[in-house]
Amino acid sequence: MDTILRYFEMLRFIPKEPESITTPDLLKKLQDLGYEVDIRTVQRDLNKLSSSGLFPFTSSDETKPLCWFWPKQSARMQFPLMSADEALTFKLVEQFLIPLLPLSVRAHLADYFALADGTLKHSPLAHWPDKVRTIPANQTLLPPQIDVEVLKVVYEALLKNRRFSAGYLRRDEAAKQYEVNPLGLMFRGNVAYLLATLWDYQDVKQLALHRFEQAILLDKAVTVPVDYDPDVYIASGEFDYPTAPDADIQLVVKISPWVRKHLSETPLSPDQQITALQDGYFRLQASVKDTLQLRWWLRGFGADIEVLEPDSLRQMFAETVRLLGKIYGM
Known part of the structure; x- marks a missing residue:
């Protein structure tokens, strides 16, 4: 039984390309879970599973140690199987929370969304996502168009805590170049805003993502202003546009x-x-x-x-x- 469980864990740890995992890294992960195995055992298990025809993962030929991965088009394998409740959760995430997730996470979750579709197909919960909707409280407007390449830079900057340089088009003037110190994202209706400071100033700005153009990631760390708290900032009414400092x-x-x-x-x-x-x-x-x-x-x-x-x-x-x-x- 321990061998079968070890196989399941190994299959779970192997990522899809372009990501991969080396045999020594797999060994460490298994040992961290308490399995008493050596590098030869792990290598033998990998060769046995990959050559069985049941599990289409493979390894690179040109690297040492070998790097293991699932092909891009292979279906996600879940051990144990995803429950109907878990599948419903993934479907609701796909339906309502996708805009809040980093691009890399969205790509990673795509397999789970597909697996959730298959799991829900024969479940009493299959039609629940069709029975839930959210609607805006105000007049419906079409969402602004955001440059995809700019969006990639902004999300990467937030994930890696790095600054970026970008042109920003203000309402009342032509685009200007700024060094942006990103702090977080805020979604209001169908408009996404970046909370950030500019250069080394401490005052927090609200920058609409659709007004950015030609962003470049910088090798410069983000600095968080003293006492900055996004919840306090929002609760202060800044997104309601106060008419005076003490309003x-x-x-x-x-x-x-x-x-x-x-x-x-x-x-x-x-x-x-x-x-x-x-x-x-x-x-x-x-x-x-x-x-x-x-x-x-x-x-x-x-x-x-x-x-x-x-x-x-x-x-x-x-x-x-x-x-x-x-x-x-x-």
Whole structure:
């Protein structure tokens, strides 16, 4: 039985080309698992399995020690077999999480996705991926096109903690060349952003991946700014585009009955308060940040929301209404 288990482990350790593993490396992996074998035993096992016709892995002829690999087109072998629950997990990863994974990991997982398809084919869970979808909360827009070669450089830079040089096209000007110190990726809707600093500055920037062009990986290590934390950065509201460094406000609005229902189910803030008014409308008060995202969101309710406080925000909406009146000839 130990011999059969050892065979299974050996087959599992052999990668697909262009990757490979040497006989001494296989020996070390087996010994780390507790198998008491020597190099001759491992070599004999490899020759026996590869020549059996059952397992189409092979070795390089021109290297010493020999390097073993599965051909690119060979099917993934899984020991023990993938369960239906595991297969479903892989299918959901393929369906929803692919954009979040490095390119090298996507290529590696392709075999597992194919194996999951085969496993689910005769399972009661086969149709579950067809019954689950995610949809955007806002108006659907087509995703921007990202240069594939640039994307490879960005992912490699993140994986290897190295900087890269690239042209970046800002909204208001022509492309400029930057040395980018990448810190992480953030996905918002169908747009991917790189959190990074430029050269040796400490302020974190949001750089849309589709605006990069002609990226080159540099042999220069990434430096992480002091106190940098992606979760703290996002929680601070930076991706909602604050209107001022200290943008905390007490928002007071007059809302219609259907908006009251909506915001009672999904509050603006933990301290949100809603009180009834005599005209059938409601008064809502909540602690929020004054951001461009908040203003876009308020505009989406049209006449169902009236901004009462702060006065500066009310005046901004009043000016917007006046401009819209001119545009529509009212």
